[in-house]
Amino acid sequence: MTEGTRLTQGPPSPWELRLRGEFLSQYGPALLPLPESLESSRLSAALNLSTRYMDDGIREAAQELFSAPAFLASVSLSVLVYFAAWLAPEPFFSKAFAATLTVRLSLLVGLVELSRVAMACLSLHREAEASTTPQELEAAAERFGKSIGGTGLRVLVVVASLGLPQVLPKVPMGRLETLLSPLRHAPAGGPALESIATVQVVADGTLIVTGVAAGTSAASLCGELATCAMMNGGGNVPGSGPKLSTRYGKPHTRQNPPHNEAIEEELARREAAGHTDLRKNKPQLNATRQRAYDEKPLKGVNFRKPDASSVRPDGVRHNTNYVSNPRDLKRELDAFEAMVRADRKAIHELFLLDGTLIRRFVPRGVSFP
Structure with missing residues (x-):
């Protein structure tokens, strides 16, 4: 930002430090650099501005949600911690909570939409960090707001609030009701979902799931809304393991x-x-x-x-x-x-x-x- 338009920086508030700790304990370490204070970061400012440009059907609900500093900080953490994993060519989630969440979200909205929301979030982060004027920040917010429909907002709400209900502001129900509790509408995976250890999203749109109880079928876990393959072992049987990422070199080991x-x-x-x-x-x-x-x-x-x-x-x-x-x-x-x-x-x-x-x-x- 130019002089006179730079966001006020300062140490994080005590509530933000608690929120960071709770969020990172659920999702794992941040994959992108965390700002000194989420509350005064460019990313949070851009997210707040973006609600002006969302569709009429969700704008009011989004503005109510994003007006709560704790919720806005949670959305920012979602971008820096969870959605940042989608930077990888074939995203891999090794934290059980994040892995289970990925399967549930794929059931709720589909992998294509989930990936689209992640890329929109990451684009917003890059553009916000690169902005040097209020106009550039506003333009980034506008692009993001126009790209996030009702389904995208639902995904943001789930990732930001799941497991952290205390950060949710009190908002009018009605149109927002399905946003605040969307996972209850997802196809049930039963107890198998609770045993998921890791999830990998491979290039052909398949979820590779490990840690699922033996005898659980892909159909019973994923229904008809996502294609899943499951590993109960280490993948040491030729042809039975997941496709390993090799962007930076040959597999470290196919057994792990x-x-x-x-x-x-x-x-x-x-x-x-x-x-x-x-x-x-x-x-x-x-x-x-x-x-x-x-x-x-x-x-x-x-x-x-x-x-x-x-x-x-x-x-x-x-x-x-x-x-x-x-x-x-x-x-x-x-x-x-x-x-x-x-x-x-x-x-x-x-x-x-x-x-x-x-x-x-x-x-x-x-x-x-």
């Missing part, structure tokens, strides 16, 4: 699809943030692309292969590894320390697949959000 998809999602986020030299499961390099060797090799291993590696716009190398099985944590911690020894000018991270941070190393003088 969630691990491969976590790497692909991480590299997609970094590419969107302007990182270069995107590497998947390749030998560790330093920022100048020289092989990085461990100065104190363990068991003869003098170099490592980070799951995800890239160079930030400021020239700092960023390496990340994931732990699939907690029983392997000691081995992964040893590998983490070896990577730090090999390159102390790089950022190194170790996560569980659910997004829990185990260890992080940030070089002195390097900023890290």
Whole structure:
């Protein structure tokens, strides 16, 4: 924004901090950078403005909802946390809550509409962040508002409010009634929905669902509104596993699809943030692309292969590894320390697949959000 039109920035309110914690505990870590304060962010401002341009049939209800700061912050979190996963060529949801929600939403509105809403949200985020004048922000809001019909608003309400009923403002019912409780109208998947562990949306429009109870059929889970395939094991039978994402390199392992998809999602986020030299499961390099060797090799291993590696716009190398099985944590911690020894000018991270941070190393003088 130009001087005089810049949004007022400040630390988040206590209620916003509580909301962030509750939301992230349900959906997992943010996939796009979180602003210092959601309440004063460009994204929230654009979302609020967008209600002016929504259809007559939903405008009043949307304005009532979006006038509540907590609900508006929840919609913003939805964009940065849940819808951001749709940036990946084949979105993968490893948090059980988000995976189950994706199946339910696909039953409610269909995968095509769900994907369309996600892309509209992400376009709004990019345009809002790039805006430098109130006019540009308003234009982004107008494009978004005109693209979101009743079904799109229903999706936004579900993602923002499901599991967080305390953020919903009191609004007149009538036209809004189906927006506030839409999942009760979705085809029932029965108890099988509650056992979903992961969901992947592949390019042909199929949902790959894991964690479903043995003996559950795709028809009983998905009805006729979505095409599903289910894995009860690790996908080690040739031809029985899901299609693995390979945008950034060959599959990390076919026996552990969630691990491969976590790497692909991480590299997609970094590419969107302007990182270069995107590497998947390749030998560790330093920022100048020289092989990085461990100065104190363990068991003869003098170099490592980070799951995800890239160079930030400021020239700092960023390496990340994931732990699939907690029983392997000691081995992964040893590998983490070896990577730090090999390159102390790089950022190194170790996560569980659910997004829990185990260890992080940030070089002195390097900023890290």
